[in-house]
Amino acid sequence: xxxxxxxxxxxxxxxxxxxxxxxxxxxxxxxxxxxxxxxxxxxxxxxxxxxxxxxxxxxxxxxxxxxxxxxxxxxxxxxxxxxxxxxxxxxxxxxxxxxxxxxxxxxxxxxxxxxxxxxxxxxxxxxxxxxxxxxxxxxxxxxxxxxxxxxxxxxxxxxxx
Amino acid sequence: xxxxxxxxxxxxxxxxxxxxxxxxxxxxxxxxxxxxxxxxxxxxxxxxxxxxxxxxxxxxxxxxxxxxxxxxxxxxxxxxxxxxxxxxxxxxxxxxxxxxxxxxxxxxxxxxxxxxxxxxxxxxxxxxxxxxxxxxxxxxxxxxxxxxxxxxxxxxxxxxxxxxxxxxxxxxxxxxxxxxxxxxxxxxxxxxxxxxxxxxxxxxxxxxxxxxxxxxxxxxxxxxxxxxxxxxxxxxxxxxxxxxxxxxxxxxxxxxxxxxxxxxxxxxxxxxxxxxxxxxxxxxxxxxxxxxxxxxxxxxxxxxxxxxxxxxxxxxxxxxxxxxxxxxxxxxxxxxxxxxxxxxxxxxxxxxxxxxxxxxxxxxxxxxxxxxxxxxxxxxxxxxxxxxxxxxxxxxxxxxxxxxxxxxxxxxxxxxxxxxxxxxxxxxxxxxxxxxxxxxxxxxxxxxxxxxxxxxxxxxxxxxxxxxxxxxxxxxxxxxxxxxxxxxxxxxxxxxxxxxxxxxxxxxxxxxxxxxxxxxxxxxxxxxxxxxxxxxxxxxxxxxxxxxxxxxxxxxxxxxxxxxxxxxxxxxxxxxxxxxxxxxxxxxxxxxxxxxxxxxxxxxxxxxxxxxxxxxxxxxxxxxxxxxxxxxxxxxxxxxxxxxxxxxxxxxx
Numbered sequence: 044x045x046x047x048x049x050x051x052x053x054x055x056x057x058x059x060x061x062x063x064x065x066x067x068x069x070x071x072x073x074x075x076x077x078x079x080x081x082x083x084x085x086x087x088x089x090x091x092x093x094x095x096x097x098x099x100x101x102x103x104x105x106x107x108x109x110x111x112x113x114x115x116x117x118x119x120x121x122x123x124x125x126x127x128x129x130x131x132x133x134x135x136x137x138x139x140x141x142x143x144x145x146x147x148x149x150x151x152x153x154x155x156x157x158x159x160x161x162x163x164x165x166x167x168x169x170x171x172x173x174x175x176x177x178x179x180x181x182x183x184x185x186x187x188x189x190x191x192x193x194x195x196x197x198x199x200x201x202x203x204x
Numbered sequence: 205x206x207x208x209x210x211x212x213x214x215x216x217x218x219x220x221x222x223x224x225x226x227x228x229x230x231x232x233x234x235x236x237x238x239x240x241x242x243x244x245x246x247x248x249x250x251x252x253x254x255x256x257x258x259x260x261x262x263x264x265x266x267x268x269x270x271x272x273x274x275x276x277x278x279x280x281x282x283x284x285x286x287x288x289x290x291x292x293x294x295x296x297x298x299x300x301x302x303x304x305x306x307x308x309x310x311x312x313x314x315x316x317x318x319x320x321x322x323x324x325x326x327x328x329x330x331x332x333x334x335x336x337x338x339x340x341x342x343x344x345x346x347x348x349x350x351x352x353x354x355x356x357x358x359x360x361x362x363x364x365x366x367x368x369x370x371x372x373x374x375x376x377x378x379x380x381x382x383x384x385x386x387x388x389x390x391x392x393x394x395x396x397x398x399x400x401x402x403x404x405x406x407x408x409x410x411x412x413x414x415x416x417x418x419x420x421x422x423x424x425x426x427x428x429x430x431x432x433x434x435x436x437x438x439x440x441x442x443x444x445x446x447x448x449x450x451x452x453x454x455x456x457x458x459x460x461x462x463x464x465x466x467x468x469x470x471x472x473x474x475x476x477x478x479x480x481x482x483x484x485x486x487x488x489x490x491x492x493x494x495x496x497x498x499x500x501x502x503x504x505x506x507x508x509x510x511x512x513x514x515x516x517x518x519x520x521x522x523x524x525x526x527x528x529x530x531x532x533x534x535x536x537x538x539x540x541x542x543x544x545x546x547x548x549x550x551x552x553x554x555x556x557x558x559x560x561x562x563x564x565x566x567x568x569x570x571x572x573x574x575x576x577x578x579x580x581x582x583x584x585x586x587x588x589x590x591x592x593x594x595x596x597x598x599x600x601x602x603x604x605x606x607x608x609x610x611x612x613x614x615x616x617x618x619x620x621x622x623x624x625x626x627x628x629x630x631x632x633x634x635x636x637x638x639x640x641x642x643x644x645x646x647x648x649x650x651x652x653x654x655x656x657x658x659x660x661x662x663x664x665x666x667x668x669x670x671x672x673x674x675x676x677x678x679x680x681x682x683x684x685x686x687x688x689x690x691x692x693x694x695x696x697x698x699x700x701x702x703x704x705x706x707x708x709x710x711x712x713x714x715x716x717x718x719x720x721x722x723x724x725x726x727x728x729x730x731x732x733x734x735x736x737x738x739x740x741x742x743x744x745x746x747x748x749x750x751x752x753x754x755x756x757x758x759x760x761x762x763x764x765x766x767x768x769x770x771x772x773x774x775x776x777x778x779x780x781x782x783x784x785x786x787x788x789x790x791x792x793x794x795x796x797x798x799x800x801x802x803x804x805x806x807x808x809x810x811x812x813x814x815x816x817x818x819x820x821x822x823x824x825x826x827x828x829x830x831x832x833x834x835x836x837x838x839x840x841x842x843x844x845x846x847x848x849x850x851x852x853x854x855x856x857x
Binding site for chain 1: 586588590
C-alpha cells in the first residue's frame with residue numbers, strides 16, 4: 044500500500060469510529076431526554092404503560108383545564124386543577140407560578156409524573172394565543188370528539204367493526 | 205383600492221422574477237449578452253415592486269383599514285402608532301412579505317455591487333436568486349395573500365399579539381430575516397459555480413463579505429430574540445431549545461462553518477466541494493427554518509396557525525431547492541480542481557476540525573428538532589426532546605472547538621511544526637487554568653461551572669490576544685505585514701466567544717431564583733439583596749389595564765432600585781402578559797416578575813392580598829448578548845476588508 048492510500052485508510056477508519064461514537068452518544072442522550080405526551084384517558088386506561096401509571100416515568104400530560112376545577116389555598120403557591128380530554132379527568136398539583144395563558148377551559152401541557160393518583164407537575168405550559176390549541180394536544184384529543192358532535196376517524200373505525 | 209394595487213405590484217414582481225430567471229440563465233448558457241443584460245434591471249424592478257406592496261400594506265395598517273383581513277386580524281384601533289408599523293410583520297402573511305422584500309433587497313444589492321465580476325457569473329447568480337424569489341412570491345400570492353379583503357369590513361380589529369407589542373420585536377424579525385435571506389448570496393454563487401463546473405477563487409473572494417454580513421445579521425437577530433424571550437416571557441431564561449430557536453440556530457452554525465471553509469478555499473483552494481455544500485446547507489436550513497415556523501408542524505411560541513396548504517407548498521419548494529442543488533452537486537462537484545496539499549498539522553486541518561464540529565452540532569440540533577416529527581410520522585407516539593439532550597451534546601461538541609480555537613490563527617497554512625503554536629500558547633494555557641482554579645475557590649456556588657467558564661473564556665481571550673500581539677509585532681518589522689480588517693474582524697468575533705462563554709456558563713452556575721408568595725409590606729432576602737414588596741395598584745395603558753407591582757430592592761441597607769413588574773390584560777381578547785421588572789447591570793441583573801394574586805378569587809380587593817412573585821439574580825447575563833454583538837461586529841468588520849473588493853488579478857488558484 045502506498046502512503047497516500049494508507050493515510051486515506053486511516054482517515055476513513057477514524058471517521059467510522061467517530062461516527063459510531065457520535066451515534067451511540069446521540070441515541071443515549073435522546074433515549075434519556077424524550078418525554079411522551081399522554082391524555083388523562085390514556086393514563087387511567089393504562090394504555091400509556093405501566094411506568095407512566097406507577098410514577099416511574101416522567102411524561103407530558105395534555106388536555107384542557109376542566110371548568111371550575113382550579114383551586115388554590117389562600118396565600119399558598121400550591122395550585123390544584125383537573126385536566127380533561129373529554130373522556131377522563133386527572134387531578135394535577137403544581138407549586139409555582141402558572142403561565143400567563145393558563146385558564147380554565149383552555150389547552151395545557153404539563154410535564155411531571157404520577158404520584159398516587161395525582162399528577163405532580165414540574166412545569167406547566169400554556170403559551171399560545173387564546174384560540175390556539177397545541178397541535179399535538181388537538182390530535183390526541185380528536186379535537187372535535189364529544190365537543191361538537193363531529194365524528195373522528197377513530198369513531199368511524201369503531202363503528203365499522 | 206390601495207390594497208389591490210399592492211396585489212398587482214406583487215403579481216408584477218412575480219412576472220419580473222420569471223423574466224429574471226429565464227432570460228439570464230438561458231443567455232449565460234448560450235452566450236447571448238443581450239439576454240444576460242436583463243438580469244440587473246429586472247433585479248431593480250423587482251425590488252421596486254415588492255417595496256410598493258410592502259408600503260401599501262404598511263399604509264393599510266397605519267390608516268387602520270379593517271377591510272383588509274390581515275390588518276383586521278393583527279391590528280386594533282387602540283394599538284399605539286409605533287406598533288402599527290411593526291404589526292406589518294407581526295404574523296404570517298406580512299412576515300413572508302418582509303422575507304420577499306429582503307430577498308429583493310439582497311438581489312438588488314448583488315446587482316449593484318457586482319460590476320467587477322464576469323457577466324456570465326452575474327447573470328447566473330441573479331437568475332438563481334430570481335428562482336428563489338419566484339418560490340416566495342408565489343407562496344405569498346397563492347397561499348398567504350396579505351391583501352385579501354374582508355367583506356364586509358370589520359368594525360374593529362383583533363389586535364396584534366401582545367407578546368409582539370414590544371420594542372425588541374420591532375427589529376428582531378428584520379435582523380433575523382436579513383441573515384436568513386442573506387445566505388441566498390453564497391448559495392446562488394455556489395449553484396452558479398456548479399453550473400459552470402469550476403470554482404474561481406476570485407468569485408469566492410467576492411462572496412466572502414456577503415456571507416460575513418449575512419451571518420452577522422443572523423447573529424444579531426438570534427441575540428435579539430433571546431433577549432426578548434428573557435425580559436418578555438417572564439421566565440428569566442435566555443435560551444429554551446425551542447424548535448423555532450433551533451430553526452434559527454441551525455443556519456447560524458452552518459453559516460459559521462461556511463465562513464471558515466470559505467476562507468480556506470479562497471486562500472488555499474482547499475475544500476472547494478465542501479464549501480459549496482455548506483453554502484447549500486446554510487441556505488437550505490434557512491428555508492427549513494421558515495418551513496418549521498410557518499407550517500405549524502411544531503408546537504412553539506412562534507406557531508401561529510396550522511395551514512396544511514402552506515406547509516405542503518414550502519415542503520415542495522424545499523424539496524426542489526435542496527434536491528435540485530444536491531443533484532447538481534453530485535453531477536458537477538467532481539470536476540472541481542483539488543486545492544494545494546496540506547500536512548496533518550496545518551491551519552487547514554484546524555479549520556477542517558472547526559467545520560466538522562460545527563456541522564456535527566448543527567446535525568445534532570437538526571436531529572433533536574426533527575425527531576418528534578419523525579416519531580409522530582412513524583406512529584411512535586407524541587414525544588418531545590428535552591433541553592438536557594441539547595445541553596449535553598452541545599457541551600461535548602463545543603469543548604474541543606473552544607480548546608482548539610486559539611491554535612487556528614497562530615498556525616501556518618499548509619505545514620506547521622506542532623511545537624511552535626504549542627510553545628507560543630503554553631504560558632497562556634497555564635494562566636487560563638490558574639484563573640479557572642481561582643474562580644473555583646471564589647465562586648459562592650456552582651464552582652465547577654464557574655471554573656470552566658472562566659478558564660475557557662480566559663483561554664480563548666488570551667489566545668486571541670497572543671495572536672494580535674504576534675501580528676502587530678510583525679506588522680512593525682515587515683512592510684507588508686498589515687493588521688487587516690479581516691484579522692480585526694476575526695479578533696472581535698473570537699473575543700465575542702470569550703465574552704459569551706463567561707455569560708452562558710456563569711449565569712448557569714450563579715443564578716439564584718425563588719418563587720414565593722409575598723404580602724404587601726413583606727420582605728425577602730436573596731443573593732445579598734433585600735426585596736420589599738410594596739403592593740400592587742392598577743394602571744391604565746393605551747390598550748391594556750395593568751396590575752403594577754412595586755418592589756423596593758436594597759443592598760446592605762442602601763436603596764438600589766424600585767422595580768415595577770406588571771401583569772397586563774389587553775383590551776381585545778383579554779390576553780394576559782407578564783412584564784418583568786429588571787434592573788440591569790454589567791455584572792448582574794435583578795429580575796422580578798409578578799405571578800398571580802393568591803387571595804381568594806371572590807375577594808373584591810384582589811390587590812391587597814398576597815401575590816406570587818418570582819425573583820432572579822442573574823450574574824453576567826448581559827455578557828451573553830454582548831458576546832453575540834461582538835461576534836456580529838466581527839462579521840461586519842471582516843466584510844469591510846478592501847482585499848475582497850480589489851480588482852481581481854488574472855489567473856485562478
